[in-house]
Amino acid sequence: MANSSRINEAPPAAVAEALKRLGRNIRTARLRRKLRMQDVAERIGASRYTVADIEKGKPGTSMAAYAGALWALGLLDTMNELADPDRDEEGKTLESVRSPKQAPRRRKLDNDF
Amino acid sequence: MANSSRINEAPPAAVAEALKRLGRNIRTARLRRKLRMQDVAERIGASRYTVADIEKGKPGTSMAAYAGALWALGLLDTMNELADPDRDEEGKTLESVRSPKQAPRRRKLDNDF
C-alpha cells in the first residue's frame, strides 16, 4: 500500500478482531492438517512470512493471500456465504422495487448519517 | 522481486472467482443501502478507488479493506464463520488426540503431498 489508509493502519476494533479470529482459525486448520507454514506458502506461491502475517491477522496483507490460505486448506467454500445477497435480509428490506445500477444522487451539502 | 507473489499476480482460478463473487456481493449490498462508493470509502477511511477495486475483486487489495467494506455495510458478522474450527469437519477428523502447537518435523528430502 502506499499513502497509508486508515483502514490498514488503524482498522475499527471490530474489524481488527475479526481478522485476528480469522488468523487463529486458519492456524488451527493448518495444524489439524499437520502442515507447516512453508507448506501452505508453497501451495499459494508466497513466502512463509506472509503466512505468518495471515495467522497474526495483519490488516494490510492482501485479500488474495488470505483467500489463498483458505484455498490451500480446502476451506475456500466457506467464503461463498460472505455477504451473500440472498442472506442479506436487511439489504433486501432496504431495496426499492427497482434495482438501480448507481447510488442515488446527493445534494451538494448533504451531510446526512 | 520483492512485492510480487504468485498469489497476488495470478491467483488460482477458484480464488479469483471467489474474490469476484465477493466483490459483486459487496456492490449489491452497497446499492441496496443506497450508498455511493465514496460513502463506504469515508466510513472506512479509504478512497473511492479502493472501494472500486474491492467491488472488482482485485486480488492485491488489503484484507482490511475488504473486511472494512463488510463492516461499513453491517455485514461483518458474516465473516465469523470463515474457517470456523467448529465447522471444519475434515479438520476435526484429521486432528490427532493431542493438539500440537507446531507442525510435525520433516526430514530433509521429504517430498510428499
Add this chain to the structure above:
DNA sequence: CATCGATGTTTATTTGAAGCAACGTATAAC
C-alpha cells in the same frame, strides 16, 4: 534432556498498492 526442525523477529531491499487528479461515460433525477 538433547537435538533439530518449526516458528518468531529483525533488517535491508524492491515492487506494487493506494492516493490523487483528470478526463470520459453512464445513469438518475428533473
Add this chain to the structure above:
DNA sequence: GTTATACGTTGCTTCAAATAAACATCGATG
C-alpha cells in the same frame, strides 16, 4: 431531452507489503 452526479479508467507519486537472510526461541520427538 438536459443536467448534475456516480462511476470507470489512466498516469503519476509515495510508501508499505512481500521477500530473503540471519539469528533467537519454542517445542516435538527420540
